[in-house]
Amino acid sequence: MTTRLRALWHDLVPRDERRGRRAALRLSASSTARSAEAIFLVLRRMRTPLIALIVVFAVSTLGLTLIPGQDADGNPVEMSFFDAFYVISYTATTIGFGEIPNPFTYGQRLWVTFSIYLSVIGWAYAIGSLLALLRDRAFRAALARQHFTRKVARLREPFLLIAGYGRTGELLGRSIDGLGRRFVVVDHAPERIDDLELDSYAADVPGLTGDARDPGNLAVAGLDHPSCVAVVALTDDEEANLAVVMAAALLRPDLPVIARVTSPVIAERMRAFGNPSTVNPLDRFGDHLRLALRAPAAYQLLTWLEAGPGAELPDRGSPPRDGHWVVVGYGRLGRELTRDLRAEGLAVTVIDPGPDDPDAAADRELVVGDGSDPAVLGDVDLEHAVGFLAGTDNDTTNLSLVAAARRINPELFVGARQNSAANAPLFTAMELDALLVPAEVIAHEVYAQLSTPLLWRFLRHLPSQDDAWAAEVLGRLVGLCGTRLQTLWKVRLTPDEAPAVQGWLETGGARLGDLLRNPEDRDKALHAVPLLVLRGDEATAAPDEDFVLAPGDELLLAGWSAAERALTTMLQVEAVHEYVLTGRRVPASWIWRKLTSTERT
Amino acid sequence: MNLEKVVFGFFVVLAATLNFGFFIGDISRPELHNQYELYAAVVVNLIATVLKFGDRTQIGAVHLATSLVADLQLIGAASMWVYADHISSAGLTAGWTASIVSLSAGALVANIISVVLLVVETTSSHRG
Numbered sequence: 001m002t003t004r005l006r007a008l009w010h011d012l013v014p015r016d017e018r019r020g021r022r023a024a025l026r027l028s029a030s031s032t033a034r035s036a037e038a039i040f041l042v043l044r045r046m047r048t049p050l051i052a053l054i055v056v057f058a059v060s061t062l063g064l065t066l067i068p069g070q071d072a073d074g075n076p077v078e079m080s081f082f083d084a085f086y087v088i089s090y091t092a093t094t095i096g097f098g099e100i101p102n103p104f105t106y107g108q109r110l111w112v113t114f115s116i117y118l119s120v121i122g123w124a125y126a127i128g129s130l131l132a133l134l135r136d137r138a139f140r141a142a143l144a145r146q147h148f149t150r151k152v153a154r155l156r157e158p159f160l161l162i163a164g165y166g167r168t169g170e171l172l173g174r175s176i177d178g179l180g181r182r183f184v185v186v187d188h189a190p191e192r193i194d195d196l197e198l199d200s201y202a203a204d205v206p207g208l209t210g211d212a213r214d215p216g217n218l219a220v221a222g223l224d225h226p227s228c229v230a231v232v233a234l235t236d237d238e239e240a241n242l243a244v245v246m247a248a249a250l251l252r253p254d255l256p257v258i259a260r261v262t263s264p265v266i267a268e269r270m271r272a273f274g275n276p277s278t279v280n281p282l283d284r285f286g287d288h289l290r291l292a293l294r295a296p297a298a299y300q301l302l303t304w305l306e307a308g309p310g311a312e313l314p315d316r317g318s319p320p321r322d323g324h325w326v327v328v329g330y331g332r333l334g335r336e337l338t339r340d341l342r343a344e345g346l347a348v349t350v351i352d353p354g355p356d357d358p359d360a361a362a363d364r365e366l367v368v369g370d371g372s373d374p375a376v377l378g379d380v381d382l383e384h385a386v387g388f389l390a391g392t393d394n395d396t397t398n399l400s401l402v403a404a405a406r407r408i409n410p411e412l413f414v415g416a417r418q419n420s421a422a423n424a425p426l427f428t429a430m431e432l433d434a435l436l437v438p439a440e441v442i443a444h445e446v447y448a449q450l451s452t453p454l455l456w457r458f459l460r461h462l463p464s465q466d467d468a469w470a471a472e473v474l475g476r477l478v479g480l481c482g483t484r485l486q487t488l489w490k491v492r493l494t495p496d497e498a499p500a501v502q503g504w505l506e507t508g509g510a511r512l513g514d515l516l517r518n519p520e521d522r523d524k525a526l527h528a529v530p531l532l533v534l535r536g537d538e539a540t541a542a543p544d545e546d547f548v549l550a551p552g553d554e555l556l557l558a559g560w561s562a563a564e565r566a567l568t569t570m571l572q573v574e575a576v577h578e579y580v581l582t583g584r585r586v587p588a589s590w591i592w593r594k595l596t597s598t599e600r601t
Numbered sequence: 602m603n604l605e606k607v608v609f610g611f612f613v614v615l616a617a618t619l620n621f622g623f624f625i626g627d628i629s630r631p632e633l634h635n636q637y638e639l640y641a642a643v644v645v646n647l648i649a650t651v652l653k654f655g656d657r658t659q660i661g662a663v664h665l666a667t668s669l670v671a672d673l674q675l676i677g678a679a680s681m682w683v684y685a686d687h688i689s690s691a692g693l694t695a696g697w698t699a700s701i702v703s704l705s706a707g708a709l710v711a712n713i714i715s716v717v718l719l720v721v722e723t724t725s726s727h728r729g
Contacts, residue, residue, distance in 0.1 A: 044655030051651050058644040062637075081640055082683040 049126040056122035060115035092119030163212035164235030171443035175308040233259040249273035281438035286340035298470035306444035323386030454556035498571035513545030528559030617712035629695035674708035
């Protein structure tokens with residue numbers, strides 16, 4: 001997809017591209033120079049120890065040549081420079097070969113004793129300084145940066161650039177790794193980058209400790225690398241995300257950018273830079289809740305597919321469709337939820353200790369008070385409510401609110417917001433009907449957008465379908481592949497990727513059902529469900545068996561990875577395809593084909 | 602006045618003067634070339650080289666390069682002396698002396714370039 005995009009963009013804005021490229025090149029050059037600077041600093045700091053060592057050697061050697069010695073016959077001889085240097089070298093390094101070429105006189109021994117102590121101090125100083133430098137933070141950072149730069153520059157496969165490796169980044173990284181794709185991480189916290197090595201990824205993940213707001217860091221992390229396919233801004237700082245979006249839009253206008261955002265103001269500012277895709281977890285949760293209210297099966301399918309390979313089928317929640325809802329906390333989430341619930345025609349009462357929003361004060365259904373106060377909860381008629389949402393930004397409050405609400409009315413549909421990953425076991429133990437974990441919502445959403453464009457298309461298609469349709473698709477998926485999501489993959493029926501079926505496709509009678517058969521035994525179905533067929537710009541969601549395929553179609557399938565391999569063989573090996581289509585075993589090798597054809601004639 | 606500059610200038614100039622002192626005299630007569638002078642030239646040149654480490658400027662890079670050239674030639678001359686004195690059966694002949702002194706002459710050129718650079722650097726720096 002990217003190459004196509006890039007070709008298009010080359011044609012449209014070549015000048016912009018060159019400008020962006022140049023800027024990016026300058027950036028990476030300047031940041032390389034910065035890492036080299038640290039090396040110069042190290043050299044400069046090694047000056048004194050090295051000079052000390054040279055002086056110690058020079059003085060010791062010179063002294064030894066000046067002090068008169070004796071040969072075996074008692075004649076006075078002077079040591080040559082070479083002999084003296086040799087003796088001092090092995091003495092200073094504590095090797096000690098003895099007294100050569102002649103046994104020393106007492107004068108020489110006195111000098112050598114002095115030299116030994118002098119050289120030990122010299123060596124200790126030099127080696128100590130070197131070790132201190134190796135442990136020096138600036139030096140290590142420079143080394144790590146160089147190592148990282150080399151690793152990123154050597155990447156030859158397409159990769160994602162993830163800015164911000166918090167909980168969300170980790171979840172996303174795991175799904176991306178599960179797809180067999182590469183990614184590069186930038187985070188300002190060194191411990192997060194250290195965690196990268198502990199996390200068991202299939203591929204090596206280069207990580208840089210640095211501020212993502214610095215375009216130099218992004219450039220080193222591969223923003224100007226030709227294989228970079230997308231930039232994802234997931235830091236917990238809205239400004240930093242905005243900075244990443246800006247840098248990506250200005251330096252690489254061709255790259256798709258996905259950013260996490262919670263404030264509408266920042267989202268608006270991001271939109272000024274190209275058209276980044278923004279993910280607002282609070283907004284998404286509201287949308288999901290609406291979908292769950294309207295079409296529980298569609299919601300179940302959506303969450304399952306978004307969760308990525310290996311996910312268990314989630315339970316189908318059934319939020320009450322009519323009745324009275326209570327929302328605690330009128331922050332961003334509370335406002336979003338209230339609006340969504342009211343849009344579905346439900347009556348909502350909001351509890352908040354002191355809404356700062358002037359619109360909220362005008363809300364007739366707003367109860368001002370602390371939600372955790374039992375008296376306030378009693379006021380809102382929880383006994384006759386059907387749904388309760390604890391949406392404050394404090395996990396303890398949310399948990400206690402849920403417990404209190406359950407005590408008053410055990411039949412309630414209860415939802416809550418989980419703010420910290422550490423509290424996940426508590427929220428799981430509560431067995432909530434709906435749980436908002438912002439990190440997971442973002443990770444799933446970004447995964448869906450990045451895994452394949454077809455999945456994203458399918459998911460966007462979902463809310464407009466009715467519940468019975470979604471239930472039917474879900475039934476097919478579970479029936480064929482079980483309750484654990486296996487693989488999602490894409491098949492292109494082009495002459496390159498599916499040479500064996502081109503003739504069959506052109507007949508105009510190519511039923512989808514005929515293709516999805518087991519190549520070992522054609523009476524059995526292949527363990528794969530087609531989710532989407534894309535022809536040109538027209539998408540058909542969940543096509544049935546009688547759907548007629550055409551050359552060039554793109555298919556999104558979900559199923560076992562064995563089925564993926566089988567389907568690939570079928571599309572490429574004519575003999576296999578022939579068997580699947582007609583039940584006739586055709587010899588695959590040239591010799592057998594010759595033999596069988598002579599038999600027949 | 603900057604002590605670092607004094608030390609730097611001292612060693613650069615001393616390296617050149619010692620080198621010159623060893624070089625001067627009839628090229629083939631060993632008694633005109635003192636081995637202690639060669640030894641001092643090697644040591645001072647090494648120190649001057651280390652002092653030039655870690656300078657990022659263009660002129661600093663050329664400084665370091667000239668010093669490395671001088672080191673190479675002087676150490677070559679010293680090794681030749683050791684060979685002539687200890688290994689060669691003929692001892693320190695006129696031919697060997699000429700080779701040693703001509704190597705040191707090469708080092709002298711490098712050292713002169715170094716001194717010229719030092720002077721250029723000094724005159725081109727503005728007095729504040």
